[in-house]
Amino acid sequence: MSTTASPCGTFDATILDRRELAANVVLIGFDAPALVAVTRPGQYVMAVPPSGEVASTALGIYEAQGTRGSLLFFVVGKRTTELAGLRPGDGLSLTGPLGNGFDLSSNPRDVAIVAGGVGIASVLLPAQALLAAGARVRLFYGARNRELLVERERFEREGCEVILATDDGSAGHRGYITQALERAEPPELILACGPTPMLRAVASVAETLGVRAQLSLEETFACGVGGCWGCVVPLIGTSAQAPNFPPLERGGSDVVYARICKEGPVFWAHELRW
Amino acid sequence: MSTTASPCGTFDATILDRRELAANVVLIGFDAPALVAVTRPGQYVMAVPPSGEVASTALGIYEAQGTRGSLLFFVVGKRTTELAGLRPGDGLSLTGPLGNGFDLSSNPRDVAIVAGGVGIASVLLPAQALLAAGARVRLFYGARNRELLVERERFEREGCEVILATDDGSAGHRGYITQALERAEPPELILACGPTPMLRAVASVAETLGVRAQLSLEETFACGVGGCWGCVVPLIGTSAQAPNFPPLERGGSDVVYARICKEGPVFWAHELRW
């Protein structure tokens, strides 16, 4: 994907604001001018939970405007619980911006963004960039229930067409958001972020539709900067996204593991060896 | 020491109030009627830090009046840091009251209470009980500096004569509080709580003066209820305070380990095998 290295570093951000968007879904705004200035759509940060006693955690950069950035996250375990305890005025150590981000260089005119659950946190910036460039942007947004479809009005206000789906039918289609995508008018490009099963489904819909798709993958991270090889995904061995590594032969097929944190988190669906 | 078992249990207390008495010295009041009602002077609780991720910690019961009890503690590590984060309305699991407490059954008329640093947390209740019984109570109170002599006015208001000492001379005698004790008119009984070196000095002053002393000891606790044998102190083998245990012979001397949490935390100085 996009290969220009962005100037990243470790920043002491200050919390500006905090909102609970739903039960256990938190949005925190922070001040970190140098970080925000260089953030590209689809990049993320490694955030150090306040106690410093648990590992740092990867979070997408939701907003990046002026000197303010924000994080939108689900409280699921120790680290996100600690981060959810942050209040305006508190400090927060952030390393980033990290990762490649979405590749919008083809200047696409009609884009489908597919977000599942917390995947919404990584797709506001690409949506804004595409809209600013005059593209049509449809947001296909799925969650377990209506409550968890946080920030959907925000995307409408930005100018997206928003298509919803919920597991329980409490908003939009009942079922998977990829079913809605399948039935919709094919876009020129798909960008997707969400749980792995959803991304697999997006990849297969994209293949059926003959549309190229960029998927933002998730995995447990340790370092977030490519140092531990803990977060890999298998690519086809000839992938243009493969890191410097001699292709290996095995069982007649050709595969290479790329680091989601470094070569990703965004990969072309057709290059994944899923 | 006092042997009557008190009815103890685990209680879900509610924080009522919180004050910072000095930098890193915190007083939290809690509501726990059943616990407070049966607390005797010199007893303590095991408090579970809010995250539940670190071990529980032993804290003396500072005040116990009506349904309100309080804890006065120094923030020195993980657990006390977590406890210091409690705010009015928060819940707190407390097990207690634990330990024997001071033995005031001899109805002493002239008592010296010696408190070093955080030792102050365990001596308000005995001071109040003695004063209520009409005894003269002198508080010998030492700390590193004036700032850390928290609650000294409180003891004056209760009716204690307060003699101070600080390491840096910023209040009272410059030097150890036991030097002040040594030079004072001998009391009938000494009660002491504070760091181990201070307690050793109290024991030796008491011996010189020919006065009996009760020392409230400190050690790292795990269980706090006598189950792990982690918190022992060696007593002379014939000690009346020894737990059920056959005296052991070794090197011609006779010793037995007692559990500070269970047989103590208060021991007669002359029975310690220091």
Added chain:
Amino acid sequence: MVSASGLHDIDLTTKIGSLTLAYPTLMGSGCYGSGEEFAPFVDLAKIGAVVLKSVTRHPRLGNPTPRLVHTPAGMLNAIGLQNPGIEWYLEHDVAKFAGRPCTIVGSVAGFSVDDYAYVCELLGQRSEIAAIELNISCPNVASEGETFACDPRLTGKVVRAAREVTDKTLIVKLSPNVTDIASIAREAQSAGADALAVINTVRGMAIDVETWRPRLGNVTGGLSGPAIRPIAVLAVYEVARAVTIPIIGQGGIETTSDALEFFLAGASAVSIGTANFTDPRVPVRIVEELRAYLAQRNLRSLSSIVGRANVGFANAQQYEGDEG
């Protein structure tokens, strides 16, 4: 789905040798003193068994203080088997359980095969005792860190000697401080163990950087608590593949989810040690939550999940690693 009213039809009993435990959670040796200290806080009848503090032939003072140090997500202890010796123990600590509605396991430690046999024989004669656990793995007493559980030959010897003197259910407690725990486990089984307790504490040390002294009077100690849970889960998993007798899993269990890891790895029951210091009701709470877990999955017995961890590659579609 089992109805809520059916929760109590779920079979949580566990057979350990000739003993049937009503509940699969035990209170670990050394973490419950003489069994009495926690009685004000938890109903001992609702616990599978209370394993008493290890007893030796002769009284022992134990180690000098400090005996405890808190460490990240755990603690080190070096109690050094302080105990009143078997004679006093039988008269006081064992006798007091006569006729009480709780299951008591005696724990035996020693310094020679003879000592173990002597103490086991005496304990084995007591009706208050439902089973005997051989603690051949206490890390806090031997001079060079060597214990019986570190040597398959010694393990075999001591287990055979204990087996000869008692018909009571015999549990052998293994040490994680070995290169190959499975070989020790096999030896214990073939020497006559009815069950294995896996694991005792992991050897460790902490130093006070102000005084330059070890933070334990005994210099070294045994690490327990959540920090060692992954080590313990693996030990249970490896032992389960090596033997056919039941395993009592332990090491860092605090929650029902933790206990489930041990059951899935191959334990038939679990012991709670360090977690009781924060909350002695943990073993009872786990029993209740286990019922709910099984009910949700339409399972009628705990035994249906024992050893069921699926070790096929987590992601079967995926390319496998290339080691041999």
Added chain:
Amino acid sequence: MVSASGLHDIDLTTKIGSLTLAYPTLMGSGCYGSGEEFAPFVDLAKIGAVVLKSVTRHPRLGNPTPRLVHTPAGMLNAIGLQNPGIEWYLEHDVAKFAGRPCTIVGSVAGFSVDDYAYVCELLGQRSEIAAIELNISCPNVASEGETFACDPRLTGKVVRAAREVTDKTLIVKLSPNVTDIASIAREAQSAGADALAVINTVRGMAIDVETWRPRLGNVTGGLSGPAIRPIAVLAVYEVARAVTIPIIGQGGIETTSDALEFFLAGASAVSIGTANFTDPRVPVRIVEELRAYLAQRNLRSLSSIVGRANVGFANAQQYEGDEG
């Protein structure tokens, strides 16, 4: 008291074989990738040495995912030595350090004595490489958990083979997953090791109780982070009493106080692994704080505290424990 301006007179250099490290903190193997990834966050010239990710003779894909799991105060990893093989490694990962002002240690892993010797010989010829670390203790690749570092005889063999093909400083990395680490350490020293790295990760496992699957693609993994610090401190302490060559201590070091525990236990230098994932500046910060610590105590060199833990009973007046 050393004046603040005298802080830089304090000698923090450490000799490891023929190599003199300017600073006593290293970046641990496998936690810094090819050494390059952390360059934006920390000045590599201010670190004693960067130990590169272990390399093998042939390229390796490594283990299936997931490869990481967070555990209490630590993490399990099972990377499985993913690496491009020595050929590509020399051309790319080693060559890029030519002329750069930082000290680079190569790490070698293998599956046979020949493999180790082959890779060591090639690495040993490169001027970019200041020393070679033999990783004979990776827990994530061997079938039965057996690695070279679990057997004194195999340890001796592989170290001798490496020693024959290179004059570079040779560091041998030991495993804590053994009954007696001191005997392995002695064997490594007599086979020609210049220094020992103590310890690699502790074997462990975690199970997902929803899916019943191991949480690592490789089923088992290596535990690192603060959870294992007491285990690592003890290993260093025991190894220091068994050998005369320098020790590079590691396992759960996050702060200067943690590092000091290792120095006092007998380490001449320390490696930081997992802690770098939270903050890569840890090794540099420890160096600064070590200076202040030594200055406060009027000590002019780090070496004056190495191995100085006072193991007399913590409380000398006190009655001693009664074990043999």
